[in-house]
Amino acid sequence: MTAPMYVPHFLVRQKITLMVNRYQIFAANPDGSEGELLAFAQQKRMAFKEQVTFYADESKSRTVFSFRARQRLDVHAEHDVYDEQGVELGYFRKAFGASLLRSTWQLTGGGIDAVGQERRLSIAILRRVWNLIPYIGDIWVPFVFHFDFTDTMTGQTVLVSERRKSIRDQYSVTVPDPRLDFRVAASMAVALDALQSR
Template identity: 75%
Template structure:
């Protein structure tokens, strides 16, 4: 039986929906690389969904996602509108350069507890560090000479909720591992995977900005 009509004002599912995936960081001298990996039903790692690169020292922050580690096809990206600005708004684009969504950091609120705005068709969400106490401890740790820059002992998570309804839109949970590794859950089918993956990578790549 075909699906019935959508309720008035309801937003249809995004073109590309992935309910759960993993983000793993690979650090090199001049480039940060990220693997976005599908989650199998049993919670194990599945196939590679995207491979991302963040080149350091760029005036305008940009991260490009490719279909594989060989970078054979550029599939989406996000880029800052402003140069090296903590308030910078970032646009997410598909492979043809069409906008999919935006995100930005709330600088004032983030001085105590990292806070982000995330927007996509039908969605205006706010994401915050889950544990305020851990947020404060992380900031104290960052001021310890030599140590705060190379080792972070805290596992922290982000929860994004719809600003209108309070419903959960996206959750990023950092795992205990030598290199950065995150489990990302997207319970809202309106949020396109490409926007979700961009936000998840930005939470690692731009978090210290």
């Protein structure tokens, strides 16, 4: 069964500003370049209860979907994804224990239960060691890391997020499973950047 809103390939680009994180989500053209703007997301920094709102465009005149944490300041917090009417579409959460060595997320929506991990254990370990070294850990390094999400029942890939080599955070997101709604996939893709360090 295909999700009500299915997008097989899209791109996420972060826009850095002083008080908020902003993300642009574009359709991907066949050649991999940016197509039409699908959504514009905004996350307030230092919020007690995490929430990211997605708008139809940068005017922010129409909310199209969102995700927010159920709990305040909790490393185990589940994040629910909602459509523009506030109907829940799915949820995701970081698996804290499994993430100590290699970042791991659980994703549910549209009949899918999936687990996503950093693709390369060596990069996961290097990122953690880098942050532990005094003075050096404060130097920003754009580690290129990718996440692969697989269905826990079938083992099939449902979502792939690959960070592009660039100074600003940019991701290419592929959704091979048509059951995964774009709004859930886009929320998870943005969360992988916005919440990764938490």
